[in-house]
Amino acid sequence: VLHLCLFCSSDFLFKFLVIGSAGTGKSCLLHQFIENKFKQDSNHTIGVEFGSKVVNVGGKTVKLQIWDTAGQERFRSVTRSYYRGAAGALLVYDITSRETYNALTNWLTDARTLASPSIVIILCGNKKDLDADREVTFLEASRFAQENELMFLETSALTGENVEEAFLKCARTILNKIESGELDPERMGSGIQYGDTSLRHLRQPRGAQTQSKQPCRC
Numbered sequence: 001v002l003h004l005c006l007f008c009s010s011d012f013l014f015k016f017l018v019i020g021s022a023g024t025g026k027s028c029l030l031h032q033f034i035e036n037k038f039k040q041d042s043n044h045t046i047g048v049e050f051g052s053k054v055v056n057v058g059g060k061t062v063k064l065q066i067w068d069t070a071g072q073e074r075f076r077s078v079t080r081s082y083y084r085g086a087a088g089a090l091l092v093y094d095i096t097s098r099e100t101y102n103a104l105t106n107w108l109t110d111a112r113t114l115a116s117p118s119i120v121i122i123l124c125g126n127k128k129d130l131d132a133d134r135e136v137t138f139l140e141a142s143r144f145a146q147e148n149e150l151m152f153l154e155t156s157a158l159t160g161e162n163v164e165e166a167f168l169k170c171a172r173t174i175l176n177k178i179e180s181g182e183l184d185p186e187r188m189g190s191g192i193q194y195g196d197t198s199l200r201h202l203r204q205p206r207g208a209q210t211q212s213k214q215p216c217r218c
């Protein structure tokens, strides 16, 4: 599946996934990131939902194409089909639910086997605002993250704390890996595409007339 973003002016397009058990706040995190507000009365996601946002990372414009997957088991076969070629993922658990924390290993295995093997994952301990009901400590989760080579943040889709940071941290790491040569955007299934600006640089001689900007159709 090609995700070429020829019509927006970003330097790169990254495919992102949001994965984790049902009710951990994945859809609320995406909504907070895109709309800057808390999604009231969020219902279980049916299959997958989609969102996108252009962000600035270290002077580069990056379009994040984000697939918010359903956590419920009955949608697992559908959601799994969206993993392929993702460059980054938010792996979400709920700090007030040990059950969602215990499920992390399964989600991680799925992500690493079904998406790109070099997928960059940030672990998000969501519902940070419910500290009184906490069942998983920060320390325990940060150890798990370290052992599994994940970045880690505690977030709150309710207050917005660390939500933008989580997406940006993941995007920044991918960009660093591209710049260091560790990730090759041209490899099939990398989850990365060059945006319009880079294509122009690659394909047109310096000083050539640039195309007029059109709204992104991705």
Ligand SMILES: Nc1nc2c(ncn2[C@@H]2O[C@H](COP(=O)(O)OP(=O)(O)OP(=O)(O)O)[C@@H](O)[C@H]2O)c(=O)[nH]1
Pocket: 020, 021, 022, 023, 024, 025, 026, 027, 028, 029, 039, 040, 041, 042, 043, 044, 045, 046, 069, 070, 071, 072, 126, 127, 128, 129, 130, 155, 156, 157, 158, 159
């Ligand atoms: N207090 C608090 N509640 C939250 C937070 N994020 C989500 N919620 C609540 O948690 C419930 C589930 O949120 P969703 O975003 O729908 O969960 P989900 O992970 O998308 O669930 P599935 O789509 O079924 O996989 C909702 O009742 C939200 O209001 C948060 O940061 N703090």
Ligand SMILES: [Mg+2]
Pocket: 026, 027, 028, 043, 044, 045, 068, 069, 070, 071
């Ligand atoms: Mg959802």
